[in-house]
Amino acid sequence: MRLDLADLRLFLSVAEAGSITAGAAKAHLALASASERLRMIEDDAGTPLLNRHPRGVSLTEAGAALAHHARLILQQQAQLRGELQAFAHGARGTLHLYANTAALTTYLPVRLAPWLVQRPRLRVELHERTSIDIVQALRAGQAEAGILSDAVAADGLQRHVVAEDPLVLLLPRQHRLAAHRALAFTDVLGETFIALADGNALQSCIDTQASEAGRMLDVRIRMKTFDGLCMMVGHGIGVGIVPRTIARLHRRATHTVAVPLKDAWTQRRLCACFAQWKALSTPMRSLLTHLGVEPEKKREMVLTHPAP
Missing domain, CATH: 3.40.190.10 (Periplasmic binding protein-like II)
Structure with missing residues (x-):
């Protein structure tokens, strides 16, 4: 059958109204146009779908089957439209x-x-x-x-x-500098550092700043992750420079203290x-x-x- 959604909506409108005239009005079609489309639907089906009476119409057995499937198809179409709109409006999909x-x-x-x-x-x-x-x-x-x-x-x-998300100096809780309100990077260049692995972007920045200050960091060990760095600092192995958000995340578990750094590049x-x-x-x-x-x-x- 070559039915489109408009055909299905018209047929359901007529079936539910029990009248071609009322169904045509509900489907926003002229009576003559609706009658012609219904005739074409029946011709395409190859069997009568409507029983025509002096005061309206009723469904044949085939017509009832068409009405049932028409409702399912239109419900699925509405569901599909809703899902596509959800994708379009950003309520569904993968970001x-x-x-x-x-x-x-x-x-x-x-x-x-x-x-x-x-x-x-x-x-x-x-x-x-x-x-x-x-x-x-x-x-x-x-x-x-x-x-x-x-x-x-x-x-x-x-x-x-x-x-x-400024950078801070991470210290063991008992470190002599832990009570300071803020420190300059040059104030701590003599400390033993726990650093991030070579090639880490943040560590490259820190190393560059130390070089510009005419010093090299005294690195005792390099860690691949912030977790490892914070753990080492907590055990008193050295000090480290990390984002403030990272310091706050690990301070309780590692018993560390974060002291703000004054330098502009740390902000x-x-x-x-x-x-x-x-x-x-x-x-x-x-x-x-x-x-x-x-x-x-x-x-x-x-x-x-x-x-x-």
Whole structure:
């Protein structure tokens, strides 16, 4: 049969009204047009679908079967339309978001939760990357958007500050410097350090700052993760420099103290980064708006430092 959705709606309107005239009006068709379409439907079916009476119509057995399946088809069509609209409005699908470690472990969980509650059919895939890796992925078109440090250069991309995330000096609780309100980087260059692994973007930044101050860090051991670094500091092996969010996350378990650093290069911020707002998917725009991105306003210029 070559029925379309309009044919099914007309047939159901006539069946439910018990009248071709009333059914045509409900389907917003002229009586002559509706009668002709019903005749074509019956011809296509090869059997009568309506019993015509002086005061209306009733369904034949074949007509009742058509009405039953027509209802199912129209219900499925409505369900399909609703699901497609959910994708279009960002309420369904899978969203891929790239984020550095600090954003992924402390910032995003609190911010994502209330947004996801309103979108029960939307999935989010979080990808942990360094800030430099995120910028490279964005430039290559491999990522739609990311949350990264403002300390990494991101020429050609848009960045919007979403949170403060300064670097702090992490110390064992009993360390002689633990009671200080704030310290300059040069004040601690003589300490033994727990550092991050070679090639880590944050560690490269710290090493560069030490070199510019005319010193080299006294590194006792290098760790691949912030977890390992914080654990080593807690055991009194040395001191470390980490984002404030990381220090807060581990301070109770590791018995460490975080002291703010005064230097301008340590005053990092987390930024949402992407190429073009209009090129973002609907759910990504929704999420970034929830995080505080306001694309209609001139984006805040962020300072760049050597590597995050």
